[in-house]
Every structure is written in structure tokens, then in C-alpha cells.
Amino acid sequence: MRTSIATVCLSGTLDQKLVAAHEAGFDGVEIFEPDLVASPDSPETIRTRAEELGLSLDLYQPFRDFEGVGPDLLERNLRRAAAKFTLMNRLGIETMLLCSNVATARSGDEQLAAAQLRELGDLAERFGVRVAYEALAWGRFVDSYEQAARIVRLTDHPRVGVCLDSFHILSKGHNPEAIETIPADKIFFVQLADAPLLSMDVLSWSRHHRLFPGEGGFELGAFMGHLVRTGYDGPISLEIFNDTFRQSDPRATAVEARRSLRWLEHETALWLGASPGARAARMSASALPAVEPPAEVNYLELRADAVDDMRALLSQLGFHAHGRHRTKAVELWSQGAARIIVGRPESDRPQPTVAGIGLSVVSPETAMRRATELFAPEILRRESAGDEPLVGVRAPDGSEVFFGAEGETEPNWVHEFGAPAGEDTPVIQRVDHVNLAQPWQHFDAGVLFFHSVLDLRAQPSLEVAAPVGLVRSQVLRSADGVIRIALNLVPSGADPDAILPQHIAFAASDVLGLARTARERGFRPLDIPANYYDDIAARYDIDPALLSELKELNVMYDRDESGEFLHFYTPPIGTVFLEVVERRDGYDGYGALNAPVRLAAQYQQRRVATEGVSA
Ligand SMILES: O=C(O)c1ccc(O)c(O)c1
Numbered sequence: 166m167r168t169s170i171a172t173v174c175l176s177g178t179l180d181q182k183l184v185a186a187h188e189a190g191f192d193g194v195e196i197f198e199p200d201l202v203a204s205p206d207s208p209e210t211i212r213t214r215a216e217e218l219g220l221s222l223d224l225y226q227p228f229r230d231f232e233g234v235g236p237d238l239l240e241r242n243l244r245r246a247a248a249k250f251t252l253m254n255r256l257g258i259e260t261m262l263l264c265s266n267v268a269t270a271r272s273g274d275e276q277l278a279a280a281q282l283r284e285l286g287d288l289a290e291r292f293g294v295r296v297a298y299e300a301l302a303w304g305r306f307v308d309s310y311e312q313a314a315r316i317v318r319l320t321d322h323p324r325v326g327v328c329l330d331s332f333h334i335l336s337k338g339h340n341p342e343a344i345e346t347i348p349a350d351k352i353f354f355v356q357l358a359d360a361p362l363l364s365m366d367v368l369s370w371s372r373h374h375r376l377f378p379g380e381g382g383f384e385l386g387a388f389m390g391h392l393v394r395t396g397y398d399g400p401i402s403l404e405i406f407n408d409t410f411r412q413s414d415p416r417a418t419a420v421e422a423r424r425s426l427r428w429l430e431h432e433t434a435l436w437l438g439a440s441p442g443a444r445a446a447r448m449s450a451s452a453l454p455a456v457e458p459p460a461e462v463n464y465l466e467l468r469a470d471a472v473d474d475m476r477a478l479l480s481q482l483g484f485h486a487h488g489r490h491r492t493k494a495v496e497l498w499s500q501g502a503a504r505i506i507v508g509r510p511e512s513d514r515p516q517p518t519v520a521g522i523g524l525s526v527v528s529p530e531t532a533m534r535r536a537t538e539l540f541a542p543e544i545l546r547r548e549s550a551g552d553e554p555l556v557g558v559r560a561p562d563g564s565e566v567f568f569g570a571e572g573e574t575e576p577n578w579v580h581e582f583g584a585p586a587g588e589d590t591p592v593i594q595r596v597d598h599v600n601l602a603q604p605w606q607h608f609d610a611g612v613l614f615f616h617s618v619l620d621l622r623a624q625p626s627l628e629v630a631a632p633v634g635l636v637r638s639q640v641l642r643s644a645d646g647v648i649r650i651a652l653n654l655v656p657s658g659a660d661p662d663a664i665l666p667q668h669i670a671f672a673a674s675d676v677l678g679l680a681r682t683a684r685e686r687g688f689r690p691l692d693i694p695a696n697y698y699d700d701i702a703a704r705y706d707i708d709p710a711l712l713s714e715l716k717e718l719n720v721m722y723d724r725d726e727s728g729e730f731l732h733f734y735t736p737p738i739g740t741v742f743l744e745v746v747e748r749r750d751g752y753d754g755y756g757a758l759n760a761p762v763r764l765a766a767q768y769q770q771r772r773v774a775t776e777g778v779s780a
């Protein structure tokens with residue numbers, strides 16, 4: 166698969182964009198006109214620079230509002246096109262993208278559009294270039310790829326073909342199956358974009374919210390599958406208009422972009438393998454090494470300055486202290502299969518508090534091969550001889566994901582810490598879910614990373630109201646619910662102490678019993694307001710004895726068709742806190758209605774602690 170990226174996806178100067186595309190390993194770029202017009206470099210210099218970087222200049226775009234116009238305007242449009250073709254000759258670009266007319270078309274007559282495109286084709290011929298006609302989803306008369314393909318067929322000119330852009334097709338709910346009816350030699354260019362499924366006007370959706378493949382809700386594997394079956398083997402280019410990418414480091418964005426195309430190639434291969442009647446394809450699409458989603462969270466690593474507070478909390482919750490690692494400055498706490506490694510932050514780099522996740526997988530080697538094929542930066546750690554080697558990769562937010570072999574009841578590395586676990590029957594059995602803070606510019610990249618590398622499914626994203634802002638949250642999970650990683654977006658400029666985006670939730674067999682025992686050990690849970698208990702009493706028909714117990718212990722409650730959910734929270738330690746949950750019967754959610762109450766309670770507690778506001 167030849168890969169390309171539009172310069173509009175990346176921030177910075179045109180030169181910075183070219184360098185970023187080159188370093189991420191793209192084969193080519195689309196030059197977005199405003200980037201060229203604003204560049205201090207001549208077209209010849211840009212051409213040479215791209216050659217030096219080994220990038221082909223695949224497309225010049227966009228050319229707008231050409232077809233369906235009256236004769237006077239057509240003359241002027243042809244003059245405008247000649248100027249751009251001259252420029253393309255200087256740049257050495259063969260293909261120009263023409264958007265369907267949104268502004269000046271007077272008629273939707275397809276014969277007229279075709280006749281005018283034929284004139285454009287004749288002009289293009291003189292310059293040795295060609296025109297790829299793209300139906301914009303908000304085109305005045307032409308807003309579907311099937312119309313564009315029909316007009317191109319009527320045009321019947323070797324220099325005029327179509328450009329297919331997945332956004333314009335899928336945002337309107339058009340079926341991509343008919344792509345297979347377009348002759349491959351009439352598909353001049355292909356642009357790929359994903360997007361969240363939003364209900365808003367399509368122009369704003371397109372200009373601000375496009376995402377890289379794998380980050381949104383479009384079925385791009387099927388789109389690509391139909392394309393490959395035409396025999397098309399030209400570039401697959403990313404064209405993502407996105408407000409966040411415009412402000413982010415172009416190098417990080419370009420790597421994310423490259424990962425998204427590798428993932429898409431994999432999805433395409435799966436789709437083609439599963440769909441009958443595959444035709445000979447010229448474009449090869451290879452699947453990634455197949456992995457099963459992780460079988461277990463092996464451990465979580467917490468890095469916090471207030472290690473003493475964390476120790477006190479874990480011990481109140483019944484965790485067993487194994488002691489310090491024999492060589493590293495970290496200690497292990499465990500209960501059941503929940504294992505927490507606690508240490509102070511390492512000084513050499515900024516580290517999120519939930520700094521690492523250890524996952525049990527069938528084959529750590531295969532997991533690593535898949536991750537590195539997806540351009541995930543590799544980490545290999547072995548502090549001293551005899552220690553279990555840790556293999557893993559770094560996620561976009563800087564946290565580390567390590568892979569260990571599944572199957573052992575107790576991982577080998579546990580004995581590198583002092584005392585073995587006690588014999589008592591644990592109330593906490595394992596990690597239920599973990600919420601990771603994602604800096605605003607890495608949120609979508611985080612979704613793509615966990616989705617593609619670990620093969621987790623992305624759930625719809627939610628917004629939770631905090632007293633000081635809106636927290637966007639998206640869960641990635643395995644089908645069996647054993648692995649649940651929630652990514653929480655930290656808005657730019659937000660104070661992470663105020664919205665507490667990171668936490669670890671443990672699964673327990675008896676939350677009320679544990680809340681009581683913990684209290685006897687001096688534990689004080691997060692205080693939940695009485696109004697909340699009035700509200701749940703109104704919402705659900707709760708047994709009064711249970712209600713008063715929930716209230717007494719500050720345990721929150723949720724219920725749906727499948728079961729009940731009981732959970733309580735610890736006070737925060739720095740920017741992290743802990744939660745204990747009990748899922749009764751088949752309850753599968755997270756207590757969504759409780760989240761804003763929890764955020765407000767944490768905010769209130771912080772005001773009491775830091776500003777002396779009375780509780
Ligand atoms: O939003 C636009 O105008 C625009 C321009 C060029 C494209 O290829 C496109 O998909 C959209």
C-alpha cells in the first residue's frame with residue numbers, strides 16, 4: 166500500500182510538515198494549497214526538498230467551483246486552472262483535486278458538467294497533468310461519489326477521473342459498495358478519514374472533527390475492501406481536518422497517522438479475507454500479527470510523591486505489603502490478583518501517575534511484533550541479572566505497557582519482592598478498570614493506540630460534567646470485560662488536581678463489608694452528599710436497609726436491566742485515587758450517573774482541604 170498524507174493534517178511550516186511525513190515513513194504527500202501559498206520557498210525549492218526527503222508529491226489541492234457554471238465564468242475558471250497547472254508543472258505534481266462546485270454552479274445538469282470537465286481535461290492534457298473530481302458532501306448539485314463517477318464517465322476524457330474521499334461518502338451514510346463499479350483507471354486518487362459519529366452539519370463536521378482511521382466510528386475496512394476489489398493500486402492518502410492536530414507536534418501526529426494506516430491495512434485484509442468473491446487485487450493488504458486481547462491486568466505501576474499516604478490507603482483496603490524490589494526503588498502491594506507497584510516518580514522524565522500497565526498475554530513476543538509493526542516505541546528493561554526481563558511499548562501519553570506471559574497464578578517477578586502474599590481469602594480479587602489521563606493533544610492517539618495495539622474495542626465516548634469543566638471519557642475493553650481501560654481527556658489548561666482524570670478501580674466480592682472493615686482500620690471514604698441518596702431512592706426502589714447502609718458507608722449505587730453496581734472512592738493522593746467496585750449479576754457499566762456527583766464531591770473535598778472552606 167502506497168501511503169500519503171495531506172499537509173493540512175500537520176501543524177507547522179510546509180517544510181516542517183514534509184520532514185514530519187518523511188520521518189514517519191510516508192511515501193508521499195498531498196500539497197494543500199494554502200500551505201504552498203504561504204510558503205517562503207519557491208515551487209522548485211519545494212520540489213527539490215521533497216525529492217531529497219524521498220517523498221513523492223502526489224496531489225495538488227483543492228481547486229474549487231469549476232463546473233456547472235455559465236459560459237463567462239467557465240472562461241475565467243479555465244484561465245484559473247491554467248495558472249494552477251503551470252504551478253503543478255513547476256512542482257512536478259501530476260494530479261489536481263477538483264472539488265464539486267459549492268458556490269457558483271447554476272445547474273446540476275450532468276451533461277453540462279461533463280462537457281465543461283472535458284474542456285478542463287483538454288487543458289490538462291496540454292500540461293501533462295490530470296484532474297481528480299471529488300464530490301464534497303455539501304456540493305451544490307454534486308454531493309455523492311456515484312454522481313461524480315457518472316459525470317466522469319460522461320466526460321470520457323483520459324485526463325479526468327474521480328477522487329474518492331471516505332469522509333464525504335460515509336458521513337452521508339452512502340453505501341461504499343458501488344465503488345466496485347468504478348473502473349480502476351478512473352479512480353485517480355483516494356483520501357481516507359475517520360470521524361466520530363456526530364449529528365451536526367456535515368461541513369463543520371468535516372472541517373473540524375475528522376480523525377485518523379481507527380479513531381472514529383466509520384467502517385473503513387469495508388470501504389477499503391471495496392476499493393481494493395476494483396484493482397486500484399494508487400496512493401492511500403490521509404486528509405484529516407482536525408482542530409487538535411493543527412496545534413500538535415507534527416512529528417507525533419505523523420507517527421499516529423502512519424499507525425492508523427497500518428491498522429487500516431490490517432482491517433482491510435481482514436475484511437477481504439472474510440468477504441466472499443474476492444477478485445484479484447493489485448494492492449496488497451497484510452494483516453497484523455494476530456493477538457488475543459490480554460487475559461489479565463498483571464500489575465499497575467503508580468508513581469506518586471506521597472508514597473506513605475498510598476501505603477496507608479492500600480493497607481486500609483486490605484492489601485498485603487510484599488516489600489521492596491530487590492534492586493529497584495519500588496514496592497509491591499497485592500490482594501488477590503490485584504497487584505500494585507508503588508514508587509516515587511523517576512526524575513529523568515515526566516511520568517503520569519499511573520505510569521505502567523502490565524498485561525498478561527498468550528505470547529509477549531507476538532504482542533511486541535504487532536506493537537512494533539504499529540510503530541509503537543519499544544521499551545526493554547532489565548535492571549539486574551536474574552530479574553524477569555520486561556518487554557513493552559510506550560503509549561502516546563508516556564505511560565508504559567508491558568507484556569507478560571499468561572498462565573501462571575502468580576507471575577515470576579513477584580518473588581523479586583520480599584514477602585509472599587498472605588493466605589487470607591481476599592475481598593478484592595483483581596483490577597476492574599483503570600482510567601488513564603490523556604493530555605488533550607494525545608486523546609485520539611490514545612484511542613488508536615490501545616485499540617490497534619491491544620485489539621481492544623472502543624466504546625462510544627462520554628462527557629461527564631465536573632464542577633470545573635467537561636471530562637471526555639472513552640472506554641477500550643476486551644469482549645469479556647476483563648480488560649477495561651478508560652481514557653480521560655485533560656482539557657488544555659485544566660488543572661489535573663481539580664478533575665482527577667486518573668484512577669484505579671478494584672473488583673471486590675463484598676463492597677459493603679470491605680467499606681466497613683476499612684473504616685475500622687481508619688479509612689475515610691470520599692464523602693457523598695445526602696442529596697445523592699435521596700436521588701437514588703427516587704430513581705430506584707431500593708430496600709431502605711440497603712439505602713441507609715450505602716449512605717452510612719458513602720457507597721454509590723447503580724442498577725440496570727442486567728444487575729447492580731456498588732462502589733466507593735478513596736480520597737485523592739496527588740492526582741490519583743482508588744475505587745472499589747462490586748458488580749452484581751451481569752452489570753457491565755461504570756455508574757455513569759454517579760460520575761458527576763463523584764467529581765463534585767472530590768472538588769468539594771479539595772476546597773475544604775486547601776482553602777479551608779467548611780465541609
Ligand atoms: O473542506 C473542504 O473544502 C475540502 C477541500 C478538499 C477536500 O479534499 C475535502 O475533502 C474537503
Ligand SMILES: [Mg+2]
Nearest residue numbers: 299330356404
Ligand atoms: Mg477530500
